[in-house]
Amino acid sequence: MQPVLITGANGFVGNYLSEYLAATSTVLATGKGDCRFSFSVPALTYAPLDITDREAVATLIDAFKPRCIVHCAALSKPDQCETDRPFADTVNVSGTRNLLEAAARHGAHFVFLSTDFVFDGESGFYREEDAVAPVNYYGETKVRAEALVREYPFSWAIVRTVLVYGAPRLNRDNLLTMVAKALREGKPLHIFNDQVRTPTYVEDLVRGIVKIVETGATGTWHLSGADVRTPYEMAVETARHLGLDERLITPVDEHSFAQPARRPPKTGFDISKAKSELNYTTTSFVDGLRRTFADGTS
Numbered sequence: 001m002q003p004v005l006i007t008g009a010n011g012f013v014g015n016y017l018s019e020y021l022a023a024t025s026t027v028l029a030t031g032k033g034d035c036r037f038s039f040s041v042p043a044l045t046y047a048p049l050d051i052t053d054r055e056a057v058a059t060l061i062d063a064f065k066p067r068c069i070v071h072c073a074a075l076s077k078p079d080q081c082e083t084d085r086p087f088a089d090t091v092n093v094s095g096t097r098n099l100l101e102a103a104a105r106h107g108a109h110f111v112f113l114s115t116d117f118v119f120d121g122e123s124g125f126y127r128e129e130d131a132v133a134p135v136n137y138y139g140e141t142k143v144r145a146e147a148l149v150r151e152y153p154f155s156w157a158i159v160r161t162v163l164v165y166g167a168p169r170l171n172r173d174n175l176l177t178m179v180a181k182a183l184r185e186g187k188p189l190h191i192f193n194d195q196v197r198t199p200t201y202v203e204d205l206v207r208g209i210v211k212i213v214e215t216g217a218t219g220t221w222h223l224s225g226a227d228v229r230t231p232y233e234m235a236v237e238t239a240r241h242l243g244l245d246e247r248l249i250t251p252v253d254e255h256s257f258a259q260p261a262r263r264p265p266k267t268g269f270d271i272s273k274a275k276s277e278l279n280y281t282t283t284s285f286v287d288g289l290r291r292t293f294a295d296g297t298s
Ligand SMILES: NC(=O)C1=CN([C@@H]2O[C@H](COP(=O)(O)OP(=O)(O)OC[C@H]3O[C@@H](n4cnc5c(N)ncnc54)[C@H](OP(=O)(O)O)[C@@H]3O)[C@@H](O)[C@H]2O)C=CC1
Pocket: 007, 008, 009, 010, 011, 012, 013, 014, 031, 032, 033, 049, 050, 051, 052, 071, 072, 073, 074, 075, 076, 091, 095, 113, 114, 115, 116, 160, 161, 162, 163, 164, 165, 172
């Protein structure tokens, strides 16, 4: 059977997705440079692919003729996108265009990973049909990439998610593991308490994406957690769970702790469409936190 091609497979989400999808599909995992997987699965092969190299993208996709492409690769750090806008355009917009052009020659189902940062964060708990209004450049690049996906002449799906967390892979930290590391080293932390999120346990997200790949579901989907937290609340619950000193965590807001890229203050998703149409289910934040540190390695 023709493979499912994953971009950004050396990343946090892409790595989990490669492993999960390979259980039921033939997977061609791709990423910049060498494969950095800590596991091997018979149905999983890896190929280096820089999505900004239009010719390399065409050559690989024309050779493998994937039935589906799940596009996870991105410049995913909003601050880096803010300070290097041309590079953000090249990766997040042109890279997506390169993949869509090649995919169209084979009619592949195109699944695109997007973000809550397409919204302005004024109201929160966004539904798929709500108007986008990004407040940083990362969000702008994702809006432009989504528009390219919507013009794709074959089946497509856009999967937006929020603040993904879980046991780290390939040294890719997330908020919870970053907090655990700092507190274990006795380092003080300044964590935002003015950002409202519905943090997403990585295995829930990946199960939702696998369902979209397997069913060929199309359209825009909001896949996040159901529980509402601020990053500060997440950090304090992490400290308490691990028995670390929460007094090292200071709550801050965007006025007292400036970042290069503004963050939408109140995001979070209404996930009722995914729950009813994809049978999407979520792990509670308490359980996700426990599972993040369950094997004691993070
Ligand atoms: N994590 C989160 O909280 C959220 C993530 N998302 C989106 O989900 C997707 C996955 O996120 P996540 O796994 O956390 O991100 P990561 O940054 O962990 O992974 C992104 C991957 O893309 C790769 N990449 C960057 N540039 C290129 C390129 N030119 N060619 C090929 N690969 C490239 C990176 O390679 P390298 O490892 O070599 O740098 C990296 O492995 C992204 O699109 C992100 O925008 C959306 C909402 C929230």
